[in-house]
Amino acid sequence: MATDPWMKFDLSTPLDTDYLSAFSSVTSADREHWTRARQFAEEVFPVINEHWDKAHYPVELVRRMGELDLLTDGLDIAGHAKFSPLAAGLVTMEISRADGSMAAAAAVQGGLVLRSLKLFATPEQQEQYLEPVATGKLLGGFALTEPHHGSDSVSLETSARKDGEEWVLNGNKKWIGNGAAGGITIVWARDETDGQIKGFIVDQQTHGYEATPVQGKGVLRAIEQAEIRLHEVRVPGTALLANATSFKDVSKALVETRVNVGWSALGHALFLFEAALQYAKEREQFGKRLGAHQIVQSLLAQMLSELTNMQLQCVAVAAEQAAGNLRPAQASLLKYHNTRAARRVAATARDMLGGNGILLENHVIRHVGDIEALHTYEGTETIQALILGRDLTGFSAFG
Numbered sequence: 397m398a399t400d401p402w403m404k405f406d407l408s409t410p411l412d413t414d415y416l417s418a419f420s421s422v423t424s425a426d427r428e429h430w431t432r433a434r435q436f437a438e439e440v441f442p443v444i445n446e447h448w449d450k451a452h453y454p455v456e457l458v459r460r461m462g463e464l465d466l467l468t469d470g471l472d473i474a475g476h477a478k479f480s481p482l483a484a485g486l487v488t489m490e491i492s493r494a495d496g497s498m499a500a501a502a503a504v505q506g507g508l509v510l511r512s513l514k515l516f517a518t519p520e521q522q523e524q525y526l527e528p529v530a531t532g533k534l535l536g537g538f539a540l541t542e543p544h545h546g547s548d549s550v551s552l553e554t555s556a557r558k559d560g561e562e563w564v565l566n567g568n569k570k571w572i573g574n575g576a577a578g579g580i581t582i583v584w585a586r587d588e589t590d591g592q593i594k595g596f597i598v599d600q601q602t603h604g605y606e607a608t609p610v611q612g613k614g615v616l617r618a619i620e621q622a623e624i625r626l627h628e629v630r631v632p633g634t635a636l637l638a639n640a641t642s643f644k645d646v647s648k649a650l651v652e653t654r655v656n657v658g659w660s661a662l663g664h665a666l667f668l669f670e671a672a673l674q675y676a677k678e679r680e681q682f683g684k685r686l687g688a689h690q691i692v693q694s695l696l697a698q699m700l701s702e703l704t705n706m707q708l709q710c711v712a713v714a715a716e717q718a719a720g721n722l723r724p725a726q727a728s729l730l731k732y733h734n735t736r737a738a739r740r741v742a743a744t745a746r747d748m749l750g751g752n753g754i755l756l757e758n759h760v761i762r763h764v765g766d767i768e769a770l771h772t773y774e775g776t777e778t779i780q781a782l783i784l785g786r787d788l789t790g791f792s793a794f795g
């Protein structure tokens with residue numbers, strides 16, 4: 397066949413694979429949110445690889461998500477669109493189908509920062525911050541993790557000392573999305589007086605707040621995570637998130653964002669499955685299309701099976717959320733299942749594209765890498781397993 401030997405593949409066309417009609421009952425209102433996210437995804441595909449290649453954080457794309465009202469992660473924010481949990485999940489899926497860095501930016505901005513403000517901030521703080529954060533005009537970071545405390549962030553060492561009407565913060569944070577973006581950071585610190593974890597809204601321009609982007613990342617290269625040094629950072633008493641009084645409160649925010657990660661994993665897997673399928677129909681080896689070889693068909697069936705299970709878990713968890721019944725262990729199950737399944741789909745898709753699978757232009761290798769970040773953040777696979785193990789047996793195996 398006389399085809400162009402240098403032909404490029406177009407693998408980013410959405411096929412909307414939904415084999416068991418998991419999304420058949422999506423309402424027209426929810427579908428409208430999904431459509432806006434699809435519009436954003438279509439704007440992202442043509443430009444994202446260049447940013448990724450240069451390890452550049454395209455803040456304008458985060459603001460674009462704000463313009464499209466895609467940054468609220470299902471939270472009820474006055475003046476913004478109302479999302480069902482299913483719609484919020486579909487938006488996350490769709491953004492992730494395009495790119496993990498943008499999905500991570502939305503997860504930090506809406507999932508962590510806006511959620512912390514909604515759950516724990518005073519009415520005055522909400523008045524000041526909800527709108528600029530929801531629109532992406534003010535970028536926010538959520539600083540829990542420290543260089544010495546990741547999975548055991550409950551043991552964090554950053555301290556908060558009351559000094560008259562002010563608080564003084566000291567310590568180090570690592571991996572903080574938007575931590576060096578020039579906006580605000582919600583810093584979680586241990587109150588020296590009662591030993592409890594408390595949250596503070598810190599303006600990133602405050603004296604003593606030093607943040608530098610983590611260098612040399614091989615994944616999520618189109619978003620910055622910061623290392624933050626806090627040296628005698630003085631904030632007013634009004635910076636305290638008054639309604640967060642212990643680590644249990646931090647955990648409340650993390651449960652919801654684990655669901656978000658489950659949907660993100662689905663978005664990556666959806667892209668990878670559909671890219672592999674489209675490639676298998678185009679590429680020829682041994683005189684026929686890859687998709688006509690039995691082993692390739694078997695691999696496609698495996699991927700479809702993984703993808704469908706991921707979709708069904710997402711929909712089931714969204715129903716629990718909508719009914720107000722979601723238990724933390726259920727969020728862990730979703731994150732555990734979907735990040736593991738997405739890694740398997742990623743490995744197969746990458747294999748099916750041969751050498752083309754490692755070329756950025758085909759988007760596959762970017763998704764393969766980005767899934768590795770999902771595997772680790774918001775609690776690693778192992779931490780989710782330990783949460784499930786504790787729920788099943790009643791024994792905590794964390795220590």
Ligand SMILES: Cc1cc2nc3c(=O)[nH]c(=O)nc-3n(C[C@H](O)[C@H](O)[C@H](O)COP(=O)(O)OP(=O)(O)OC[C@H]3O[C@@H](n4cnc5c(N)ncnc54)[C@H](O)[C@@H]3O)c2cc1C
Nearest residue numbers: 538539540541546547571572573769773774775776778794
């Ligand atoms: C791209 C990216 C973005 C992030 N964004 C943010 C952010 O915005 N804000 C924030 O606060 N944090 C953020 N994080 C931090 C993230 O939450 C942590 O990386 C994560 O909690 C794991 O911590 P760690 O990397 O220190 O790994 P560790 O906790 O050191 O874990 C290393 C390994 O040990 C295993 N392990 C740990 N404890 C146990 C145990 N009890 N039993 C068996 N195995 C165990 C883990 O599963 C893992 O395999 C981000 C991380 C990444 C990579």
